[in-house]
Amino acid sequence: MDGTSLQDTARQRAWELPGSEQVYPFGPEHEVFKVRGRVFLLMTELEAGPVVTLKATPLDVEALRESHPGIGPGYHMNKRHWITLYPDGPGREGVRTDFLEELVTESYRLVVGKLPRADRPIEPASLDARPRP
Secondary structure, eight states: OOHHHHHHHHHHHHHHSTTEEEEOTTOTTOEEEEETTEEEEEEEEETTEEEEEEEOOHHHHHHHHHHOTTEEEOTTSOTTTEEEEOOOBTTBOOOOHHHHHHHHHHHHHHHHHHSOGGGOSSOGGGSOOOOOO
């Protein structure tokens, strides 16, 4: 998937999630999606092209990075809890659309699950199944 499609797909899925808001706290070149003030998706452009950064569990971070050449450590984020998805490129195959949507959903679910129950726009368990590497 090219970088524009990568970000467009992530953005579209983020907008579908309850309570999602788009903000630019780091300037216009860094698009951020939050739920109840907590980040679950970041998008920017690097030398490799447009990228998407998402939250994941430490076990998923490791498995995803090992099994997908288009997924790397979270760019400017905690490498244990965040991943960055890169567009297709030489020696790097990106992710499928449906898998990207699942990863965005899982990132959102992780953030919502840490919110106090009264602040949750939805119960995390009511969302689709979590992604598998």
